[in-house]
């Protein structure tokens with residue numbers, strides 16, 4: 001460009017200094033390399049089997065996710081882990097808030113770990129959310145166990161239906177077992193049906209009680225005592241020891257009134273102090289006795305098979321219901337039929353039969 005041409009226009013732009021790139025390419029490459037690629041189901045299983053708890057936690061998060069893709073991957077992981085599961089003792093622990101469940105679990109866990117056990121602690125609390133759970137949500141609980149490399153504590157899945165929480169916990173048990181945990185403790189408080197739910201996923205069900213507080217006060221319905229394989233009266237320490245011993249006699253007598261259990265195991269009543277860690281060994285020994293007795297007489301295996309059967313039928317029940325009640329056309333027809341039923345023109349049985357017929361004939 002000649003000098004003459006150069007100043008011909010007032011809009012002439014001077015050449016600037018070459019600017020460095022706004023984005024640091026090196027950093028981008030490093031960042032990309034650092035960002036973990038999503039693990040395949042096979043990588044998840046390998047990680048779980050090697051006892052990698054970060055991967056175990058991530059897999060449990062997939063189980064808890066409601067995203068379809070996550071669910072699919074979770075199912076693949078669970079199915080692959082299934083043959084490696086089942087080799088633990090699954091223990092349910094219940095009792096009213098304040099009875100000492102977490103203190104007891106910590107005491108039991110800290111007793112078992114030096115003996116070479118690996119302990120997973122899970123919880124069922126449909127009322128909880130991650131931020132404000134009544135079980136295992138409080139970080140100060142189980143402080144010692146929480147830092148043990150041979151222990152794994154997982155809070156209750158965030159709020160959802162009891163059925164949903166139960167399913168996630170069952171699946172989590174499978175992964176924990178595949179990861180090598182041989183003692184699975186499932187904690188619950190007596191909220192609604194949660195005890196029955198925990199009972200249906202464990203081998204041994206332990207009820208923690210307090211001496212001196214009436215059964216009413218402890219929210220204990222007769223049914224819960226009937227489900228228990230052991231009733232352990234906690235806080236048997238200090239001035240409370242004699243009261244605890246008296247309560248032991250009382251509960252033993254109460255249990256005598258129940259018909260003998262089909263499993264060949266008569267529920268045991270005992271006392272312990274989770275805080276001073278006395279009586280914990282005796283509880284573990286009685287769980288050992290239970291396992292030996294029920295494995296010998298076949299009940300242990302029978303119960304697990306029953307539980308599998310129950311999960312199978314419950315899952316089908318749920319899917320059928322979801323399929324039916326989730327259909328807009330059926331729900332519209334139902335609203336119309338309902339009017340007819342309520343005005344006395346149609347029997348509810350006929351209406352139900354007609355709706356089911358529509359459902360069957362137009363099944364997708």
Ligand code: GDP
Nearest residue numbers: 096097098099100101102103234235273274275
């Ligand atoms: P949870 O709500 O059932 O899990 O009960 P916690 O384990 O949180 O215990 C409730 C309270 O009872 C805490 O203050 C514990 O320190 C106390 N506690 C638990 N176990 C014992 C025990 O064996 N003896 C005594 N004296 N106190 C206990």
